[in-house]
Amino acid sequence: MKATFIYGAGDVRVETTADPVIQFPTDAIVRTVRSCICGSDLHHYHSAPASEEGRSIGHELIAVVEEVGADVRNVRKGDFVVVPFAFSDNTCVYCREGFQTSCVHGGWYGTPAAAGLQAELARIPQADGSLVVVPDIDPDAADEALLKSLLTLSDVYLTGYHAAYMADVKPGQNVAVVGDGAVGLSAVLAAKQMGAERIILMGRHADRTDLGIKFGATDVVAERGADGVAAVKELMNGEGVHVVLEAVGHMPAYEQAYGIVRVGGVISRVGVPQYEAAPIGAQSLFRKNARLAGGIAPVRAYLEPAIQQVLNGEIDPGKVFDRTVTLDEVPAGYAAMDAREALKVMVTV
Amino acid sequence: MKATFIYGAGDVRVETTADPVIQFPTDAIVRTVRSCICGSDLHHYHSAPASEEGRSIGHELIAVVEEVGADVRNVRKGDFVVVPFAFSDNTCVYCREGFQTSCVHGGWYGTPAAAGLQAELARIPQADGSLVVVPDIDPDAADEALLKSLLTLSDVYLTGYHAAYMADVKPGQNVAVVGDGAVGLSAVLAAKQMGAERIILMGRHADRTDLGIKFGATDVVAERGADGVAAVKELMNGEGVHVVLEAVGHMPAYEQAYGIVRVGGVISRVGVPQYEAAPIGAQSLFRKNARLAGGIAPVRAYLEPAIQQVLNGEIDPGKVFDRTVTLDEVPAGYAAMDAREALKVMVTV
Structure with a gap:
């Protein structure tokens, strides 16, 4: 698959890498519908140390489930899902209090625990806790404005x-x-x-x-x-x-x-x-x-009602996207956001 | 009357000074029943710059009203009152939201606006807003433990x-x-x-x-x-x-x-x-x-129910007083608190 890597300040590249595979029975593999570039990605774009290997990047995603591990119960192949920018089991003592970004089994994308999400495919740890299904929507047939608004529920709006x-x-x-x-x-x-x-x-x-x-x-x-x-x-x-x-x-x-x-x-x-x-x-x-x-937003806590608000047309947070690029064009997307030519850049596959 | 002045770090003196008089029609003059020494007085005791004139000090008091200005409606001569450590009109936009320590007509004792309260008599600005009557208690006949608990409502407990x-x-x-x-x-x-x-x-x-x-x-x-x-x-x-x-x-x-x-x-x-x-x-x-x-406690906001709790015997915050001195002994009271020989020192007249 193609995925995005950062090799240092200002040096973002899209490269071919191995497809992700299930590593734990609680994992899912998902196929990207849309991802995007975050203001916090720009912090890395400004200050990432030079690296020989590069580091995968990206943490906002809506996607379709391709495969689930043996222990996954809440999502299945074909489900259209919102992927919160942090993964969490949604059952630990902190998750139950609404602070999923402090989950004792949680973590972050673009780290050794989970690759970045500006990619064609992604492995989602703690899939039962992390992924939330968007009911009754076929992403291939959905309106672009609806996809944009759903994508904001991964991070920016919530x-x-x-x-x-x-x-x-x-x-x-x-x-x-x-x-x-x-x-x-x-x-x-x-x-x-x-x-x-x-x-x-x-x-x-x-x-x-x-x-x-x-x-x-x-x-x-x-x-x-x-x-x-x-x-x-x-x-x-x-x-x-x-x-x-x-x-x-x-x-x-x-x-x-x-x-x-x-x-x-x-x-x-x-x-x-x-x-x-x-x-x-x-x-x-x-x-x-x-x-x-x-603090760091536990978007998972707010996701179900927010999806309903978007589906009902009550909110249209997707208007923050003012530019769309393909995955191959992601480096140009970073440059446009860095130059403030774009407010927020959506990424198609 | 006798009153307490600080002339510099470690230099607290009790001296004779002019009795206070009504300056504004919203003032009251009160006669001390009990005052006390605060941990925050010790900050001055540690670091007050040397001064020729001295500065009056003290901000915790229960007292009996001696005289009221022409515009005072809520208290009258003979009332036994708790004096919160900051004065306030209790009607301004911040007072109404429960932040009387930010009153637009409020202020502090031991400043040019109002002398300190470790004294025999005191002028209370904004008396209608500041003073709260303790109902049905004769301070001369009251139990010492009750007086101690009422005194804590001026600052420390609240x-x-x-x-x-x-x-x-x-x-x-x-x-x-x-x-x-x-x-x-x-x-x-x-x-x-x-x-x-x-x-x-x-x-x-x-x-x-x-x-x-x-x-x-x-x-x-x-x-x-x-x-x-x-x-x-x-x-x-x-x-x-x-x-x-x-x-x-x-x-x-x-x-x-x-x-x-x-x-x-x-x-x-x-x-x-x-x-x-x-x-x-x-x-x-x-x-x-x-x-x-x-932040700085708006004790005025909590005073009426706290007085009732003390009168009903529900709380006994006065136990924090472990030493009592006369007004003449106030310098020794400061020294005892500074040396941690006393937790909190009450002052009789």
Whole structure:
């Protein structure tokens, strides 16, 4: 099969490699319908050390089950499935509490435990826990817009949703979203679903913030830093917002977040932090009783109802895809996202 | 009247000063029944810069109203009241949301806005919002144990309660309390009130942890650092605790907290952070979806039901007082708390 490997910063290649095979009785082999490129793949694209062997990459996928191991009960050959970006048994003590990204038998794609998913075929560990069937849809006959929206449930939309969920967004609340990337726009859509009244999108790319407005943003703030804080506070009667959804992961975005959060409000982060230490003392969080939430999104926890919302046409998160490439064109897809020529790139086989 | 002033590190003096007078029609003048010394007063005791004039100090008080300003409606001369450690109008947008320590007309004692409360008399700004009457109790005839418990509602018990409240402790949860000072012991009592199942008290002073056990701690862990993390995890089946109540404010206590918090759990801080930046990235909070809560306790928000709990004998937080001094002896009280000879010192007039 063909699969994607990263050999170092800026060096992504599509190569022929051996087809995956069942290694454990809990595995499944799936055939790609669509995969895509994630903002977090770009972190590797920027900083992966040079490597002789290359490392397989990709973690977002919708697919059809080709083969299942002897112990797999919940999916079977021919099922059309969404593949969450982390695998999990969905039965361990953490999975049962809704934190499948901390599954004691779980793990990540593009690691020794499981190859990356920007490929024609993939081995899915813990298939019973990881895969969720999309009922009554033939992917070969499905509308492209539907496939796009289902694909976002593998990571990007439900990562944005996780931010809103962990912030416990309530009807009538004021929400600010820091970041107009695909996760930030997904967080806008999720906050809208949860009944937020004002949704302030902080971003400066008009094509992206325009989509944010379609998803439910009521205000756009292009300013950053102290100007951005002042602009949000002015919109909020000087008080800041109840909820900040931080969808970037860099320190300036976090600084923006604690600048605009209201007394007693919450910052919920889903952008993977590119820092370890950050302000949380009297001047940032403590004095105003601001809280901090979020983390690596357990998208598996939210998948069944989200699939129904997509099938019912209640949400259309697939609009974040503004470019489609074939698997052979994946390196060009990385380059386009890196250059911000594309918001998010879908990959066909 | 006599009042307490701090002239520099280790230099606390009781001096005669002018009686306070009504300055604003929303003020009240109160006469001290009991005040006390706070762990946070010790921060000043350790680090106050030398001063020619001295600064008045103290912020915990139960008192009898002597006089009220023309606009005061909720209290009158002769009322026995609890004085929260911050004053607030209790009507502003933040007060109405339960964050009276962020009141737009609020402030702090021992500042230019209001003198300290380790004194015979005090001026209370925003008296209608700040003071809460203790019904049907004559302080001159009241039991000393009752006065002690009422006095803790000015700060220490309700600060510990705020930690548990912001963590949203639920029946059956496992809670760890970092710190065996008076706030930590109060947090144990609050967690017990909220139905915690296991309450692990982290502390190494047997006389203090013994009181923690009376308040509801089920386990005591004396180890610190990596040994402390290992000891708590061993008690918790390797998984950490749902809730960590951090009642110290120093970095090692925070590090302890993120080491023992469970996947998806919450750290709630009420010890005033002696740091601004601290770990919150992938290795500390993000990967395990741990949350951070807490802040400066709005004790005013919790005062009416807490007074009833004390009057009904449901809670006895006054046990944290293990020494009583007169106002003239306050400097010795500071020294005793600083030397850890006393857990918490009550002050009579």
